[in-house]
Amino acid sequence: MNNFEFQCGTKMIFGKGTEQRVGEELKSFGASRVLFVYGGSSIKKSGLYDRVVKSLTDAGLYFEELAGVVPNPRVSLVRRGISICREKGIDFLLAVGGGSVIDTCKAMSFGVYYKEDVWDLISGKVRPGTQRLPVATILTLPAAGSEESDSCVISDETISVKTGFGSPLMRPVFSIMNPELTYTLPPYQTACGCMDMMSHAMERYFSHTENVEMTDRVTEGILATVIHNLPIALEKPDDYAARAEIMLCGTWAQNDMTGCGREQDWFNHGLEHQISGFYDIAHGAGLAISTPAWMEMLCEKEQCVPKLAQYAVRVWNVPENPEDAAETAKEGVKKLRSLLRAAGLPQSLGEVGIGTERFEEIADNMTDGGSHTCGAFYPFGKKDILELLNRME
The missing domain is CATH 1.20.1090.10 (Dehydroquinate synthase-like - alpha domain)
Known part of the structure; x- marks a missing residue:
């Protein structure tokens, strides 16, 4: 066995109905201005969107929304999210979805503090620094494991490249995991x-x-x-x-x-x-x-x-x-x-x-x-x- 270091600081909140706690959990981690990121209409059809909005509102949190994440998530949406974060003073990212949504937030979290184009970080041209926005997740698609991992993968469809980067600081601070949310997959x-x-x-x-x-x-x-x-x-x-x-x-x-x-x-x-x-x-x-x-x-x-x-x-x-x-x-x-x-x-x-x-x-x-x-x-x-x-x- 080789020498190793291992540290996983993500708080796992597992079980039925746990998504209703997202507002209070965000607040306990110091959130005040949240960017709520998701994919398409599925979370609205299932009622999850309304439960998340209610929880954020009940906790008194200001939030903006960014929809449109797709499988093999695009750097173009990462860039749009970074602009929103800077313009609105966002201090916390909430990813509601699967690995594509979570990876989008992870890339955004470091990109907000990088002055040049975020693709420099994603492609490995520049190593990520220590500044990043914290990320929380509500998992709806078990697959990528991004809810506790220290890496993300992003695509640039204009050059047909899919790649990623990682950092020990990239792990979400908490992840809500309710298996009921996967019934409709x-x-x-x-x-x-x-x-x-x-x-x-x-x-x-x-x-x-x-x-x-x-x-x-x-x-x-x-x-x-x-x-x-x-x-x-x-x-x-x-x-x-x-x-x-x-x-x-x-x-x-x-x-x-x-x-x-x-x-x-x-x-x-x-x-x-x-x-x-x-x-x-x-x-x-x-x-x-x-x-x-x-x-x-x-x-x-x-x-x-x-x-x-x-x-x-x-x-x-x-x-x-x-x-x-x-x-x-x-x-x-x-x-x-x-x-x-x-x-x-x-x-x-x-x-x-x-x-x-x-x-x-x-x-x-x-x-x-x-x-x-x-x-x-x-x-x-x-x-x-x-x-x-x-x-x-």
Whole structure:
């Protein structure tokens, strides 16, 4: 196990009806002028918007609104929010939605105090400072884990780039998590969200760092819990127990608890960000295409087989084949593909209308023209990435 530091200062407020506490919680953290950020009309149809407004009003808080956040959130809206914050003297950001809304607020929180364009921070040209507006969240879509994470991802649709930045100061100060708010999610969004959280767990799990049994076991528990509860939530959307388990898994898969003391991979997220940067597909859908293909390719790499076989045995209860660990590993990939197919997620790029025309550009972008490799579990060079993309076709 490697040396590490871990600190997660986000207060989690979990359970039924907890969104009604948002005004008093904001006030207790010193808020007086709030920017209430959300996506579209779904929170108004569900009644959540009215409950949030009432809670803010009852607490005597001044607030402005910013709607219009979309999946793969845009830097253009981040810029608009920064202008509102500066013009109205906003001292607190409230994100009501999923990872896209929360990431928008996170980028805004640092951008308010940066004198130049916020894309400098997002793209990594400039490191974030220590000044930022505090962020609070009401989670409506378990997936990204942004409600407790220290990073955000933003797209610039004008140049087809999706990237992000992080800071220990980026974690929200509190996050309200009521599983009831996820009952009305479309099945496809529920499935995409579960794939995203499973990928967050896998990006940490697939590692060659030795003596990380505790975080291995916790990660395996997160994966097994999502696998068990996803079909339940799809069949019965208002099953509180299943929705609660999924919501909690999404948070703990991404707050980096399971990444402590180990090398992490993050190849699939890097690849998917390239794909959705060009094609604007759902993040979870992109991961559902790339992850099984990545696993299948690595079942052919001797150094990766033991961990893939462990995953198959411990997560999917695949009988261990002591004579052929690669076959054990492949059975685990088959189980994953079966789950994703049953959940209605795509299994190939062709299913979402993506062809081969950008493959070379994607591989070049990820490796800076072939000058370096990507990923820690297996170092993917440009040739490897092109092979994987063709497997995904």
